[in-house]
Amino acid sequence: MSEDLPAGYPHLAEADVVLRDGSVARLRPILPSDAEGIHRFHSGQSEESIYLRFFAPIRRLSDKDVARFTQVDYVDRMALVALVRDDIIGIGRYDRVDESSAEVAFNISDSYQGKGIGSVLLEHLAALAQERGITRFEAEVLPQNRKMLGVFSEAGYEVSRRYEDGVVMLHFDIAPTAQSLSVRFAREHRAEAASVRALLHPRSVAVIGASRRERAIGHQVLAHVLDTGFTGAVYPVNPEADEVLGLPAVATVSDLPGEVDLAVVAVPAESVPAVVRECAAKGVHGALVISSGFAEVDERGAALQDSVLRVARDNGMRLIGPNSFGVLNLDPALRLNATLSPQVPPAGFLGLYSQSGALAVANLYSAARRNLGVSVFASAGNRADVSGNDVMQYWIDDDRTHAVGLYLESMGNPRKFSRIARALAANKPVIVVKSVISSGAPVPGHRVRSARVQPHAFTSMLKQAGVIHVENVHQMFDAAQLLLHQPLPAGRRVAVVTNSHQLGSIITANALAWDLDVVHGPVAVGTEASVADFTTALQAAFDAEDVDSVVVAFIPPVGALDQDVVEAVRESARRSEKPCVATLLGLRGVDTGSLVHEDGPASDGAAEGTQDDVAQQAPERPGQAVPLYGMPEEAVRALALATRYGMWRAKDKGDPLVREGTRIADAREVIDAVLADDPDGRALTDDEAHRLLTAYGIDLWQRVEVETADEAVHAAEELGYPVVVKSLSPLVRGQSLLDGIRVDLRDADAVRAAFTAMDQHLAPLDANYFVLQKMARSGIACVLGTVEDPLFGPVVSVGLAGAPTDLLDDIAYRIPPMTDVDCREILDDLKLAPLLDGYRGAPPTDRRALEDIIGRLSLMCDDLLELSSLELNPVMAHQDGATVLGAEILIRPAQRRSDPGRRALG
Structure with missing residues (x-):
């Protein structure tokens, strides 16, 4: 927009949204220049729609009314317009009626009703209102206006109604609830x-x-x-x-x-x-x-x-x-190959997405060589609009896609990816090829934000979402051919059957390295064993009650592989509900009855030919075929990945965190006051940090800044003995060679002596600025933090305090919104986690207390875009709780998130 924008115009409120029918509309705050557009919009409405909105047959709006509609302050009075081709198709507005409530109203174009515009406007207005301290909406609706009543009742809020003077009066809190979030995500998904x-x-x-x-x-x-x-x-x-x-x-x-x-x-x-x-x-x-x-x-x-x-x-x-390299849909009812590739894999049940054009070719050819059927393939190219997130939304409901593989060169919206991938992985395996998300040079054509967090935050995000993370396309297809054609492993217990002791040892070592438990074998029938002996060994492995999956490797000592061996593996796997992976000399891919040789496609031409040929070969559902691997290490890795995924899918994912003891309005008051005084933001004082954390139920212990020994003694007597004196200089934090803390000071003489000695010792380093704090119970010192990352959005991190954490890079990450299980598992991810559980006879810490603080931090950073960074250090975890002794919090003006708290295209 070229015009001068009004003061306070909220750029962050602009968004492109997908409507119910899959089309796109533009949402933005209203402008005074929209007056003519409002007149056109109103003149195009039916008499019924005008009456339902204004409770009167107003055929033309007065210039005074239009001026009042279009001139708002974007705080107490907010209005959004939805546009298509620069024409207004919907208007939503709220007007504050008191400190915490606002009246909301909508007007949707007759020709666009039924496309979900009212629901989208309500979501966006509710999010904007909350940022301005409004917690409750009210509305007046005529009883016959069933569509608008439906917008409110179906939004997932707890709506109260009363009938008064021929009008339905609605009231509801607009804070997100599990139900309202579920409704929003479901609508976003469908659109x-x-x-x-x-x-x-x-x-x-x-x-x-x-x-x-x-x-x-x-x-x-x-x-x-x-x-x-x-x-x-x-x-x-x-x-x-x-x-x-x-x-x-x-x-x-x-x-x-x-x-x-x-x-x-x-x-x-x-x-x-x-x-x-x-x-x-x-x-x-x-x-x-x-x-x-x-x-x-x-x-x-x-x-x-x-x-x-x-x-x-x-x-x-x-x-x-x-x-873009193009799109491919091998549904026999469609047969679409709008790509640059003449190579068409067989029709099947694997969905593929690639950003790279060169690797798009490799993907299609590799699928063809392996006889691995594909349902849909999409290449996003520069992904200016449609991205992997969009395609995953489609795959959630696509009956012809049973597993998906994505090759990602970059990621524009990891937060939304995590949310959608988790929903998809709940029913279908999601395999992602991506090394790391780094702050290095972006892929040409891909506009991405640089990440502030460590690269393994990306890996943690994939694990949290249940995604199978692999290093290259080869590994992606190794995993896919197992996940598509075999049952999921029920557990880690593995049987190994081979005809070579050396192969058995290799497989066992690899299985242990991948955290699999070899409970049966390795059974080596010998190089001269008959097919009958091999079949007997195979059947015993499949029949063993303590076995969850079977690994087979057969390398003939001389000559070609005996077809009877292949048939024995095929039939044993077919009769069992346990997954099987096999290494048979010279074979790779999916054995559906015709051999897949490593040097090319199946001999019967199953991977080549026209789409007519492919459609005829495509099964209506994936059968239980044996996945074949060139090397036993590849088979074990694929089995381990499938096992991890199966265990993630079967586990309890937890419940959303509850907001008991949180007061968002109090937190916003602190942040708004800081930004009013310092528009560019700043670090919070101890008092401000205490108030902000208290708003989310986190108790920060008081600390008093002291400049002299007398001030230290006075503070100690105010707080109560025993106390701690420590330097706040970053030079001494975590340093064993620089004494920056004295603990367990039990009287005035001890305080005076400790302060004087530290002051003399640290003054030459300009590190002699101190605080005094009440002595906390001893325990394990932890560091809990959040950061508003430009790429990931809010990120929660956990580590233990001290040099070992820094040296091992032992920091665990999660992406909000988190569940109670996420709060537990982020601690399990630490290499030093055994210290929390009572290492070598030490008393275990109260992990529930730590998990509670982590959960509150998750809610806080998810709610507050201005929370640039927060570090609680140290948090002393002990047998009976966790004590927060220090906090450093930085507030900055809110920036646009890639996945805001309302529906929007990235």
């Missing part, structure tokens, strides 16, 4: 899944830039769409040709003869914005931009990419790319 489904299940495809030159990208994509037998309508768009590949071509998008669901754009980069604008005017639902030359090239390309995205979103469209 985003619908938007992606429209892209992946088109009834018609237009290829814009469909050239007659065989080497041109547009020609290749069109050829692949046709070769795989796409069941919908196909339209080439080429201004210089009457026909392309036997199909009649049209000159422009506007000339297309019918509706188009998906536009595949393969024109020069500078032409893409105009093409997308034409698509929007034509009513095309979504665009797949294959063209390159955008943010992956330079800043000019980045600006061009931004313009393409803005055109798409302003017109309600979703967009894949630019610089």
